Amino acid sequence: MTTTGSTYNQIAGQKVPRLEAISDGVFAIALTLLVLDIKVPMGEAIKTERALFDSLCNLMPKFLSYFLSFMTLGIFWTGHTTQFIYIDKSDRHLNWIVLFFLLFVSLLPFTTAFLSEHIHFKLSVGLYWLNIFLLGLVIYIQWVYAYRHDYISCPEEQKPLINKLIRKRIIIAQTLYALGALLCFINIYLSIIVIILIQLNYALALFSRRRKNSN
Amino acid sequence: MTTTGSTYNQIAGQKVPRLEAISDGVFAIALTLLVLDIKVPMGEAIKTERALFDSLCNLMPKFLSYFLSFMTLGIFWTGHTTQFIYIDKSDRHLNWIVLFFLLFVSLLPFTTAFLSEHIHFKLSVGLYWLNIFLLGLVIYIQWVYAYRHDYISCPEEQKPLINKLIRKRIIIAQTLYALGALLCFINIYLSIIVIILIQLNYALALFSRRRKNSN
């Protein structure tokens, strides 16, 4: 199960199931912490069903940014699990690459709250995009590192194809996010809507594409 | 373990144990976050055992809605694990169906707090019911999707029976919840009590039914 080298670094960080466990844990918590940013409107001032409904409507930006970030985390979690279908070995460096990935996962509840609080500022969109970009960057490095060190387990002839598919996916998605974020110099809401549409495309539109494939 | 197609979507989201891990994580956090809504009454004003006891009694609605939501999450978690006794394959779409299911799981602490803060409004009951309904809808879609794509692992002759049992269970439960929620047009507290009784039936009454069976 393990090969022992002569330095501590050669024996550390080799347990892939633990990497998956800590990742699932951090993702699960980040997904759930997001909801803490949606505060229940307090009761004293609210006297009618109508007033309560209005107070709920006022939370819409919070719900939107919650949904946006749930999508973001879902997309990166799916990307993470997809890579780990193939990655079946690890070392100390891959271990730390995953931890840095989780660093940016755990920052997302902050950048999300920052965006929903300051939705009319370019800086908030920029910060949110930066978080997505860093997630994409680290997950790309993770794959390249694992591939170069041959920590990938799949039939040898499929490796180049899988390598190409995973890399291309990240690069195209990140290009779209960057373009979406750049739109904030024209109009901030346009920028956010385009980013949400990109997310939805990755989560949902695939249903239709699949149907086309199977025809 | 995996079959490789020619597009990224065909290789993504196939790891069932990860789906189970992220689900258990989100459920565990949602179950525990619920308690954060029960605030400890602060000490300065409370000078006697009697005053402390009264402050504890004032928290009863919070405890009730906590208990209600713990039941709700327990019921859906049990439903989720029951489906995954049989579901042993996955693809990208099932992956996203589970993530949407978790979206509504992680919203439950919010709708619960909303209900306990505004327990005298029909809107709160409606919102809480909507959350339960969406959980039921997505878990139903999850099963139908998995069944249609033959991701189910059990003896071939038992499949139709299991399919029927799981579908019927969700539909009956959801019908009861909807009827319970509709009662709020007569009386809100009646509506909540009926929903709690339905929950308790699914969690507890089975003990007695089982005893009958084994006689």
Next chain:
Amino acid sequence: MTTTGSTYNQIAGQKVPRLEAISDGVFAIALTLLVLDIKVPMGEAIKTERALFDSLCNLMPKFLSYFLSFMTLGIFWTGHTTQFIYIDKSDRHLNWIVLFFLLFVSLLPFTTAFLSEHIHFKLSVGLYWLNIFLLGLVIYIQWVYAYRHDYISCPEEQKPLINKLIRKRIIIAQTLYALGALLCFINIYLSIIVIILIQLNYALALFSRRRKNSN
């Protein structure tokens, strides 16, 4: 892996690893949420190292109740894992017994905060004890249920011994807790100290006892 009956209840809740996963999740979160009750003293008023040290000392009751509850959760988590060394089958009822156990686990951060906020009241000690008692009661029911339904996996001749050891442990511990809690009618602090000593005995004193055994 599963035997299929004719009702939904006979197919639900049979996955032991999921029961262990959700339990570890809830315990991990409860263990960590406890610390949120220890608030960092705010900086403006604190101008010297001495003042900061005093503000830290003022947190001592919080640290004590944190430690107390960490012990409590540790003891019950150890008890839970010990039972699940042997329990290797489950059904819907055992599933719900575990969920009720987790209900009381997730309430412990509340009763702990309640105790540390109102440490000079008998009611707080009583509530805290009630939480420990209910944890003990449910974990006892869990074992008895699993044993009676023969969900236990170990060499047949060891079963009665293990059954006796696990039952006796819970009953003795609960008797000691109850006696400790009753002391609050004499003196509340005495009561809390005795409960902490019982906890420490279960966590630590064993070291010395073991050393005696191996001599």
Next chain:
Amino acid sequence: MTTTGSTYNQIAGQKVPRLEAISDGVFAIALTLLVLDIKVPMGEAIKTERALFDSLCNLMPKFLSYFLSFMTLGIFWTGHTTQFIYIDKSDRHLNWIVLFFLLFVSLLPFTTAFLSEHIHFKLSVGLYWLNIFLLGLVIYIQWVYAYRHDYISCPEEQKPLINKLIRKRIIIAQTLYALGALLCFINIYLSIIVIILIQLNYALALFSRRRKNSN
């Protein structure tokens, strides 16, 4: 899988996968709770992009201590997983050693918040160092205990080397942390920067060292 003794203590705490699961859970939550200390600056007073940028800059100490503690937790998590590559048996005492380790893991969000709130006091640095020291102490005891009781699984001839590597690593790291902490008697910021540099060395500098090795 288990050997049954005549006392409860001999049957308790033997499940290594559960120890790993609860550890991953507590680490995942501690890693993510850290971010709750970074509060989003509120919107009313902020009227320009510039003002928003300034409010973000004011959060820099929070981000730094967040990063510092993420590194700390990452280092100890890696250390923990590395030991558990080899530790494949457990008993009640090892079980409690791991729980005490997790006690200090779950305290880190507090000592981190304490440090970032009172960064100009020696006491904060001292408390933070104490937390790191106790983590190091318990993980050292964990290894020594597991090694002495022969709970280690690896080829017999490699055991002394692995034992030496793991021990040496902890002792050197703890010596560096202690020296770094002592620097606070000269200058507090110097002390913090040195501790961060030690952390970064353990997380990152290894990349370069590895490259040297493979040349």
